[in-house]
Amino acid sequence: MELSSVKRFTYIVNTTLLLIVIGLLTFFYIIKVKFLILFSIPTILVYIVGYVLIHKDLLAVYVRLVYFWITLYMCVTTVCLGYGYGFHLYCLSLIPTIFVTEYISYKIDNRKIRALPFSLVIAAVYLISTGYVAYFGSIYDRDQKTAAFFWIFNALTVFGFIIFYSAFLISSIIKSEEKLTEAAHVDRLTGLYNRHYMLKCLERLSSGSNKSAIIAMSDIDNFKKINDTYGHNGGDEVLRVISEKMRTVCKGCTVARWGGEEFLILSTEPMNGGKEMLENLRKSVASEPVSFEGKEISVTLTIGVAVRGGGQSIDEWIQAADSKLYTGKNTGKNKVVE
Numbered sequence: 001m002e003l004s005s006v007k008r009f010t011y012i013v014n015t016t017l018l019l020i021v022i023g024l025l026t027f028f029y030i031i032k033v034k035f036l037i038l039f040s041i042p043t044i045l046v047y048i049v050g051y052v053l054i055h056k057d058l059l060a061v062y063v064r065l066v067y068f069w070i071t072l073y074m075c076v077t078t079v080c081l082g083y084g085y086g087f088h089l090y091c092l093s094l095i096p097t098i099f100v101t102e103y104i105s106y107k108i109d110n111r112k113i114r115a116l117p118f119s120l121v122i123a124a125v126y127l128i129s130t131g132y133v134a135y136f137g138s139i140y141d142r143d144q145k146t147a148a149f150f151w152i153f154n155a156l157t158v159f160g161f162i163i164f165y166s167a168f169l170i171s172s173i174i175k176s177e178e179k180l181t182e183a184a185h186v187d188r189l190t191g192l193y194n195r196h197y198m199l200k201c202l203e204r205l206s207s208g209s210n211k212s213a214i215i216a217m218s219d220i221d222n223f224k225k226i227n228d229t230y231g232h233n234g235g236d237e238v239l240r241v242i243s244e245k246m247r248t249v250c251k252g253c254t255v256a257r258w259g260g261e262e263f264l265i266l267s268t269e270p271m272n273g274g275k276e277m278l279e280n281l282r283k284s285v286a287s288e289p290v291s292f293e294g295k296e297i298s299v300t301l302t303i304g305v306a307v308r309g310g311g312q313s314i315d316e317w318i319q320a321a322d323s324k325l326y327t328g329k330n331t332g333k334n335k336v337v338e
Contacts, residue, residue, distance in 0.1 A: 003057065003108050009168075010054050010062065017066070018047040020157060027150065031142050036080055043073055063101055063113055070094060071122050075129040082138030083130050084147040086154035091126045093161035095119045100165045107172070187257040189236060190243035198256035198264055202314045205266070214274045216265040217321040218246075218281075218303045221333045223261040226297060234292045235261075238299055241290045249281040264318070271307055271338065278303050278336045286334060300334035 025040040046069045053062040070090060077087040098115045105113035185197035193201075205213055220226070220242060227235040239261065246255045246263060254266040267274045282301050289296035304324025308317045328337040 006059065006104055006108055007054055007057070010059060011051070014047055014050045014054065014062075014066075017070075018044065021047065031146050033080060033140050033142075036077060039073075039076055043069060060105070060113055067094065067098060067118055067122075071125050075125050078129040079132055080139045081142065081150070082133050082147070084144070084151065086151035086158075088126060088130050089154050089158045091122055093158045093165070094122050096162060097165045098122075100169045103169060103172070107176075190239055190257050192243050192246070192263070193254060193256040195256060195258055195264075198254065198258070198266065199314070201254050201266060202317075212270045212307070213266065213268050214271055214305055214307050215317060215321050216267070216274070216278055216303050216305045216336075217258070217318070217325040218263040218265060218301050219325055219329070220261040221300045221302055221329075226299070230292060230295070230297060234297065237292045238290050238297060242285060242299065242301070245284055246281060249284055250277060253277075264321075271305070275305060275336060275338055278305060282334065282336055302328040302333045303336045304328060305336060305338045
């Protein structure tokens with residue numbers, strides 16, 4: 001989660017809150033509650049100041065200011081009008097959203113927001129303001145039709161914030177989990193799956209579930225010479241380009257960087273179709289040199305292919321493909337050996 005996206009999100013929330021306050025100011029004017037009309041003026045100023053704080057990246061200050069003022073606003077309006085107007089309901093959105101705010105703060109490497117103290121203060125203010133109204137009654141007495149309208153408006157606003165923040169939180173958590181899963185399963189340099197993920201795929205593929213499945217162990221020929229000639233940056237570029245070709249040619253296959261310049265390809269194609277695909281891969285690599293810093297690097301692949309035999313373990317299956325690979329290496333390279 002980047003700071004820029006958090007700022008955009010905060011701008012939206014601040015604007016929404018400002019519009020709500022302006023709308024409530026209009027309602028207070030209609031029902032002729034002078035104190036709340038006057039109290040709305042500094043409230044509007046708080047959100048105007050909020051834009052400045054967001055712009056200056058003072059998000060922690062902004063959160064403290066806004067949550068303090070919303071809590072105060074809730075307390076004052078509840079004491080003035082009673083809890084029949086539903087202003088105390090804002091506690092229902094304040095407490096969960098402050099925990100979401102702590103999560104957002106953590107994601108942008110800023111741990112200045114602590115939700116628990118905020119939530120305890122909000123709960124205490126809620127109990128004090130509603131308790132006061134229950135014991136003494138509200139300061140202003142207005143008709144119940146107005147109260148019903150406010151209750152519906154405030155309830156919809158509160159539920160809107162709860163739904164919005166909950167959806168935002170779940171979406172953020174899912175994206176974080178996806179990134180963690182990708183980091184655990186994907187090789188950073190090539191973008192292919194890593195050895196760990198491939199082994200999990202092979203474990204799920206039992207010997208009886210797909211007898212036509214094949215694995216192909218592929219190795220870039222003379223890769224050490226490429227590194228020695230063009231440097232490790234040149235070698236990395238070769239790995240990236242070859243990986244992209246594998247993704248393009250071996251559609252429907254699981255392709256993993258097995259280690260160094262070795263790749264393992266798992267295909268559910270029968271041997272004939274699988275070998276044709278691998279031949280196309282080999283020819284594509286051999287016919288298109290890799291461009292690096294104005295130079296053309298010739299690259300070839302040697303590939304060993306194996307169908308899983310009856311009773312073979314995963315290690316034995318991989319070893320069978322590896323043996324075919326080294327047969328190809330020792331008999332001229334740039335070939336597919338089955």
